[in-house]
Amino acid sequence: MTSVLQAQALGKRYGKRWALSDCTIDIPAGHVVGLVGPNGAGKTTLLKLAGGQLQPTTGDITVLGERPGSTPAQLARVGFVAQDTPLYAALTVAEHLRLGARLNPRWDAALARERSGHLGLDPSHRAGKLSGGQRAQLALTLGLAKRPELLIMDEPVASLDPLARREFLQGLTEATADHKLSVVLSSHLVSDLEKVCDYLIVLVDSRVRVAGEVDRLLATHHRLTGARHAFDRFPSDQRVISVSHTDRQSTVVIRTDPPIHDPAWTVSRLSLEDLVLAYMDKSTENRRAPLEVQQ
């Protein structure tokens, strides 16, 4: 499996504060990868490092096999849509597309025209006057028409209303299907990612807590509910992700390949959101070894 992004012991420090430390991650190609984690987990820093916007303080990062932002050729292969989708407020939609055409050798003018026309973006409108959804769509159009092999997006839908959010994610799904590109997008809202991602990485405190294909993750994680005393004789070979107790009942999230047959437990499936929350659960801090779900 080839990687679009590989980081080894990657760290970034601002003054005395580490925004990202000792991050080791391997993102496979050919997926729409969702990067989730609580605020402050280092998502934005990791993505900025991947986009070449930042230089690492420690460790190494390679994107598509090269150092990010090192050469114009490397930059041409990676699209980056930053948080809050910054655009030049004084420039019109048409001028933004012209900017893309001037600055990118692989620019797909037809795609840019078609997409902005389809979205109903008036070419003579200034970007400063666009709605949040239109701004995000224009930024996505710039990222796509650049024809990158990898498109990185940092919280692209965070500031959008639910309708604009759905349209944006729909547009993204169509584009990834059409152009066979790898996508990494971050969000702290799993419900957004569920619609578009087929691969998920949970990042907590700079560390990868779990990474794997969404289907596989859902198939191997279970929620067990049983009487409180049952937890005492829980099989030791089970990988426990999170545990919560009430007076009489225990709820355990586990990862396992073989099915559970113990009649003491009621087995139910997890939603992706529950799964992510289980991994973000602070009470299971001690089980923080990264888990890789094998194919």
Add this chain to the structure above:
Amino acid sequence: MIWLTWRQFRGSAVMTAAVLLVLTVVLALTGPDLASRYTAGLAGCTPDDTCDQFFDRFFDEHQLPFVAVSFVVLALPALVGLFWGAPLITRELEAGTHLLVWNQSVTRGRWLAVKLGLIGLAAMTAACVCGLAVTWWSDPLDKSAVPDLALMAPLVFGARGIAPMGYAAFAFVLGVTVGILVRRTLPAMAITLVVFAAVQFAMPQLVRPHLMPPVTATFELSQVNMGGIRVEGQGGPVRISTRLAVPGHAGSWVLSSDLLDSSGRRIAGGGEEAPVPVSVTSGPCSPQEAGPHGLDACWLEINSLGYRQHATYQPLERFWAFQWIETGIYALLTLGLTWFSFWWLRRRLS
């Protein structure tokens, strides 16, 4: 990248060009008239040797536009640094658009190089046009100005010739560098203004006098280099002082002017008074003797007692040499700051 830089810059470029165009048209229309009046006046005053009075009158009549155009040339580089330099990078950082442009297929170094190159060139062109137009226009006035406002005088020197071009390039890159360091527009503008003003103040005070070794010479006293004669009280000693001018070298920038007695000892510095043993009740220095040429006879009398002016000065002939050297110094400062801003952009601005 050139297109984008121009697109972002064209508003202020067009505005500046329009203002400069108006200025040069006004100068071009009034310049020949000014020059012909000067020539006519000079022709009129030469036969009866009253040119000093003509110069005073001519300069007085045009003092306001003279000061105004000089001020424009002095202010232009500061404005360039403030409004073109400082916001150049900070505006992008504040709006987050650097994240957009840094991810097009253009390296950050090239991005900065095009911005610096294009706008720096525009700044230098503006300052050069403005400086040379004003130099041409004010030539008759510069020739008739009082010593304090002559061509080599600190304030006027910086508003003539090619030096403004060096100032503008420096101010622009200074603004950009400060902007890269502090990352916020308003503080960057304030710091740029303070630093630029400090450099512009330090240059004529500390550096420019030593660009070439000043000429040192001793002069006889005359009304050109003498500040005044004063009698202390009723019948007290007579005190005289020199001023910052030297005879025979009009337009020089006099750095120091001392009064020497007959033994060659320094008895007073510039502006200081020293007593001399002459009488004001009778003889050449008495008020009754003051003829059409004022105190000339009195100065002759004091000269004959052995008093002299000892001055160091930079003669007017060095004007263009100084212009080139000073422009060169600012060019070096500009290159240094440019190198630093590239280095910082690669290393630290991330």
